[in-house]
Amino acid sequence: MNGPLARRRVLGAVAALGGAALLAPLEGVARAAESTGARWPTQFPLPNGFQPEGITIGKSPSACFGSIANGDIYRASLATGRGRVISQGGGAAHPVIGLKIDRRERLLFLSGGASREIRVADVRSGKLLKTFTVGSDSTFVNDVILTPGAAWFTDSFAPQIYRLPLDRHGEPGDAVTTVPLTGDWQQGPSFTANGIERTPDRSALLLVNAFAGGGGLMRVDPRTGVAGGVDIGDTKLPNGDGLLLLGRTLYVVQQQQNAIDVLRLNESGTRGTAIARITDPRFKIPTTAAAWGDRIYLPNARFDAEPTPDTTYDAVAVDQV
Structure with a gap:
């Protein structure tokens, strides 16, 4: 999530209701049989009023979505598009912004936005197992990535x-x-850090920085927090949100632009070249992305619409580059 509109929406709801090891290799992306996957829906509904933001897909063909509205977790079958709430949230003061499922599909790691909470939930029971409160009054816990030794979370309002x-x-x-983020990190006056991934060689983290240079990527040493700018040429990421790395191909969701910018990275993640831009008339401010088979799935957050309990939401799938 980024941008003043998104910030007002999440923070408004809250106000109203008062040294690391090397990073994980990319987990194998399970692939559905082409004859089956081709018949799977490329668009399916999410619950009315849900206000989706994050998505995560594990080894099985189902996607979990987090709710800004009340912190619920909704799980949908990619084969049918049907789903159900698997974990009840704690209300508007405890949203879910980003989320990741572990490789055993046993635990969900949740970013709690302005609640300042980092949460861990059991996938099967939906039970909240652990909650940590971090940062300061201005903290916004935004996105999360899992590595062998740690779960890493971004803070959009602090370096x-x-x-x-x-x-x-x-x-x-x-x-x-x-x-702390040091080195070349530049903290903006509003949303700055957003999506998080790891470099192709698994030695560092990649973070969206929506402020530096008009919006770009930073490569962060997880042992020290020292950041360096990633050379992505003339590409700008002022609305960069979720990141998805598949091999050396990085998908950057540019939510307000209704687009995904696709970059080809070098192994160390210090340079990237723009190779494609994905747009689709079904995009309604998508925020984050997850992969299954040869598709990428995204929730439409609809940040340009005033949310109500009856506002409709959905998820869409597009082909990988």
């Missing part, structure tokens, strides 16, 4: 990221560490 350690079984620790 820092958060590290929740994971043991060798993927179990979360009992404390979150704050890692």
